[in-house]
Amino acid sequence: AQKITQTQPGMFVQEKEAVTLDCTYDTSDPSYGLFWYKQPSSGEMIFLIYQGSYDQQNATEGRYSLNFQKARKSANLVISASQLGDSAMYFCAMRGVNTNAGKSTFGDGTTLTVKP
Amino acid sequence: DTEVTQTPKHLVMGMTNKKSLKCEQHMGHRAMYWYKQKAKKPPELMFVYSYEKLSINESVPSRFSPECPNSSLLNLHLHALQPEDSALYLCASSQVGTGAYYGYTFGSGTRLTVV
Numbered sequence: 293a294q295k296i297t298q299t300q301p302g303m304f305v306q307e308k309e310a311v312t313l314d315c316t317y318d319t320s321d322p323s324y325g326l327f328w329y330k331q332p333s334s335g336e337m338i339f340l341i342y343q344g345s346y347d348q349q350n351a352t353e354g355r356y357s358l359n360f361q362k363a364r365k366s367a368n369l370v371i372s373a374s375q376l377g378d379s380a381m382y383f384c385a386m387r388g389v390n391t392n393a394g395k396s397t398f399g400d401g402t403t404l405t406v407k408p
Numbered sequence: 409d410t411e412v413t414q415t416p417k418h419l420v421m422g423m424t425n426k427k428s429l430k431c432e433q434h435m436g437h438r439a440m441y442w443y444k445q446k447a448k449k450p451p452e453l454m455f456v457y458s459y460e461k462l463s464i465n466e467s468v469p470s471r472f473s474p475e476c477p478n479s480s481l482l483n484l485h486l487h488a489l490q491p492e493d494s495a496l497y498l499c500a501s502s503q504v505g506t507g508a509y510y511g512y513t514f515g516s517g518t519r520l521t522v523v
Contacts (some may be wrong), residue, residue: 383451
């Protein structure tokens with residue numbers, strides 16, 4: 293079984309500042325992938341970044357980086373230089389090697405509000 | 409522009425109606441998914457198709473009937489829905505591969521209201 297925990301229901305950040313969204317996970321799979329998705333109020337889920345459990349380096353995609361600490365089972369998303377358009381709900385998700393056909397487990401999400 | 413197209417964007421239907429949600433992708437992805445999402449909640453998996461075959465049904469009531477006519481299309485047929493089925497229905501697709509993990513590409517969703 294897999295579990296994702298996002299402990300921050302809501303977060304506020306000032307425009308142009310960095311923000312960290314927390315994600316911890318639990319799994320018995322020996323190999324797994326971790327994902328972050330962004331969901332604006334319009335509804336579409338947008339894939340942001342991926343981290344493999346055996347990747348040696350933390351993943352980065354533009355202003356997004358994933359702070360992966362395998363021993364702590366955490367995969368926090370860092371957004372640098374926040375923009376007003378970053379206001380959205382953010383979901384952490386995972387998939388394991390033993391998971392059937394790409395089924396993902398999602399956390400409850402964190403709502404991020406960027407203040408001007 | 410999203411690479412997964414869902415139609416319609418909004419749908420209002422009565423409890424006795426029959427309607428269908430449609431999803432199309434042209435990315436060559438061989439896995440397609442239906443998710444149901446209530447407001448402020450994470451998406452809940454309903455069905456997974458892998459290589460056009462149903463591989464996961466998350467004990468979804470039979471009033472929801474999925475169909476995958478080909479590798480690019482995914483339908484969700486709706487019949488005799490209940491008001492509690494009102495939600496955002498998201499279609500997604502992904503590559504399939506062992507030892508590697510692929511993010512989903514989601515469509516913009518269909519906001520369904522059952523009256």
